[in-house]
Amino acid sequence: MNIALDVMGGDNAPREIVTGAILAARQYDVTVSLVGRPDVIDRELARHPTHRLNLPIVPAYEVIEMSDKPVKAVRTKKNSSMVVACQLVKEGKADAFVTAGNTGGALAAGILHFGRMQSILRPALIVPFPTLRGFCLILDVGANTDVKPEQLQQFGVMGSVYSRRIMGVRNPSVRILSNGEEEGKGNQLVLEATSLLEQTPGIRFMGNIEARDVTSGMADVVVTDGFTGNVFMKGAEGIVKLLQGVLLDEITAGPISSIGGLLVRSALRRMARRLDDSEFGGAVLLGLSNLMVVGHGRSNANAIRHTIRNAKQLIDSRLVEEIQSGVSEVIDSPDEVVALQR
């Protein structure tokens, strides 16, 4: 198994990315192709013992920066780490692409070089989110800022298939994130997507879910557009940070410090970890013809290690084939294809 890693992407590139690759190659026995500037990669590799690890260097001399316009960058920077890594996968020389770089760039590279799955309009970023009962899947958490109702409908189908075939949930419930649980609540996009989701065969659509109830575990799959999904996820991060700050105040201010403080700190750290992408192993860009896992822009070595671990497990689960086959089941009749693509 070979995972193509974008060494140049992310706030902590290249150092933390290369370190993460070394940790993953050592721990999970995978080949990690390091795609990027060879001089930079050489310098980073020299800092670690890498004997017997499978870490081939694949030269790519350009970088898609955070400030780049995604589509233009992917079209013009043909020798960028993202484009070169995607081509490795497309040519069958690697099994998945992992990046912590520009999400828009990754999306554009995925669409242009991998191509979309049959009958899928737009790929979506999907992540597991912690609930009181375990996890739910949320998509889209940031790939598409402006979407159409039929794209949300497809997110529901892909999420349901992911939940069933990859997470092993028997009959996953699908809900759409809205500003109220009552029927009829929602913006225009949600209302239109709801009427499509209600007619979609093969998924158990249960209507609206309020943001408050996502963590209650009231849905196995939560569908939303990438703008709202991003606000939801990042908002959650912010609240955990706020809680940590407030509790730190309490701990340092109060007379009870040692035991209580340690307990609070460790519990909050565990909580933050549950919310932190680094433990989830990034978000899958679902709906492409090849596997792409996008890590948090701020990924450190440990986050990269987990993202590679996640990619490995998803290759083992044959994610792309399972999703494609599951999606085809739902939209195999011409009528339904029309309904889903109208």
Added chain:
Amino acid sequence: MNIALDVMGGDNAPREIVTGAILAARQYDVTVSLVGRPDVIDRELARHPTHRLNLPIVPAYEVIEMSDKPVKAVRTKKNSSMVVACQLVKEGKADAFVTAGNTGGALAAGILHFGRMQSILRPALIVPFPTLRGFCLILDVGANTDVKPEQLQQFGVMGSVYSRRIMGVRNPSVRILSNGEEEGKGNQLVLEATSLLEQTPGIRFMGNIEARDVTSGMADVVVTDGFTGNVFMKGAEGIVKLLQGVLLDEITAGPISSIGGLLVRSALRRMARRLDDSEFGGAVLLGLSNLMVVGHGRSNANAIRHTIRNAKQLIDSRLVEEIQSGVSEVIDSPDEVVALQR
């Protein structure tokens, strides 16, 4: 001072609403006009000592239910507690309207019976949100699910005036909630609103804010549409609930229980209170010609008491006059009125 209270609105109406009114009348020395079905109100009042409290009953025999279509309900249920209470205020017999009922109904009643402030297109729900540095103001948190860029622009103006004149912030920073802090990040609505906000005189617009950074205190005023604002606020509630659940697990499971557990519980309870509407006293529906404060649908007596306290303080601060005067300063030239209303 007289506050008109919708006794029939909210999940815990009428009992908790009447109890909250009694608490407020006793503690804050205000007159609370109880608007609703007299038999119901009589029965609830009989449960408490109310000697010397100013709690006049104003009969209204209909109720706008959570399931009602707002505009239609306000038009047809002319004898509903919401409509009757709004008329009391409009006629100058009360100084503010407080409700924990259907937010859409409150918005419709406000627009139809109070009317909008001069040159304001749509009112917005505004609330203070806790940050590591204190509070920021967020609007809209739920009044308008589908908005236009120029409405967001006006939310920025109203929020800035509120921050300056009511919260006493000298030169408040205004940011727009987006899926990235970088310029150019955002959905179509955010991008268009940004270019309007950049040209708006009298406000210090600083660009995008990510949901994660709201709690850092990076902005005094955060502008968003009511759909996204609702997801942000309710998402925060959900995370606190999740943290409480997870920490409760830790406490009951672990060997260290008493001191650490108490500390964690009390700190989390304080945190939840900071996030809880009941302590903030509801959300002001900003941009109407009279004062309306909307409490959480799940308000208990204590939340109602705080919402009435908040309404009292805002009457004392001459909120409506201050906002109208501040908005007029910003959009007093014909050119700017055109720019804001185009």
